[in-house]
Amino acid sequence: MATTSAAQRREQAKRDYDAFLEGCPTRELLSRLTDKWVALVIPALAGGPLRHGELARRIAGVSQKMLTQTLRTLERDGLVTRTVTLSVPVCVDYALTPLGHELFPVMVAIKNWAETHMDRVFEARTQFDARP
Amino acid sequence: MATTSAAQRREQAKRDYDAFLEGCPTRELLSRLTDKWVALVIPALAGGPLRHGELARRIAGVSQKMLTQTLRTLERDGLVTRTVTLSVPVCVDYALTPLGHELFPVMVAIKNWAETHMDRVFEARTQFDARP
C-alpha cells in the first residue's frame, strides 16, 4: 500500500485549502485565530500550565467571560487542554496541546511585532493625521 | 553624544511595551493586527501592487466596505500606500510599505498555519463534540 508521511499530508492540505477562497473552511479558522485574546492566551500558556485566575491576572483587563469563552473554543479546536483537579476549592489548569505549541510561534510573533514596531506605527499615524 | 542603533531602539521598545498590560498601546495595535481581513490583504499585496478591484477579486467574498475600511487603517498605520493615478476612469494602486513588508511574514504565517492544520482542527472538534 502507498504510505504518505505526515509532511506529505500537510503539503497536500496546503494545496487543497486556500483562505483566499470564500467558503473555504480555513477562512473561518483564520477568523478564529486572528483574535486579540487568542494572541495573548497562547503566549501566556507557553511557559507552562496556568489556572483560570492566573491567566486572568497575566492578561490584564480580560473579563472572565471572554477568558472562558476563548479557552473553550481553543479547547474545542484542540489547542488547549483543560484539566480539573477535584479539591476544595476545585482547581482547573489550562495547558497547550502539541497543536497549541505549533501555533505558539505564530502568535508570539504577532505580539512581538506589535511591541517592536509600535513607535513606527505611531509615527505613521501622526504623519497621516497631519496631512491636508 | 550617545548613538543608539535602530536595533537597540527596537530592543528598548520591546522592553517598554507589553501587550499583556491593560492600557498599553500595543494592546490596541494587536487588536488591529489580529483581523481576518488584514491577514488576507497583507499576503495578497506581497506579490506587488494591486488595484481595489483586483484585491476584491483576490480576496473572494470581501465587501468593498470592509476592503476600503481595512486599507484605510493599514494606510494610516503606515503598512500600505495608496497611489492615485488620474485618468478616466481613475486608477488606485495599493502596495506594501517597507513596514508592511516586515509584517508580511507574520501574516502569511497565520494564513499558512490555518491551511496546514485545518484537518487536525477538524479532528479535534469532532472529538470534542462527541464526548459526553
Add this chain to the structure above:
DNA sequence: CAGTATCCCAACGGATACTG
C-alpha cells in the same frame, strides 16, 4: 476559585444606493 446566566450597549459587517 471556576464557571454560568442575563442584561445591554457598542462595534462589526453586509446590502444597497448614490457621486466623481
Add this chain to the structure above:
DNA sequence: CAGTATCCGTTGGGATACTG
C-alpha cells in the same frame, strides 16, 4: 472603477449576580 453614505441585523464584549 473607486469611494462614500445610510440602513440594519449580528456579534463582541463588559457588568453584574448567582451556583458548585
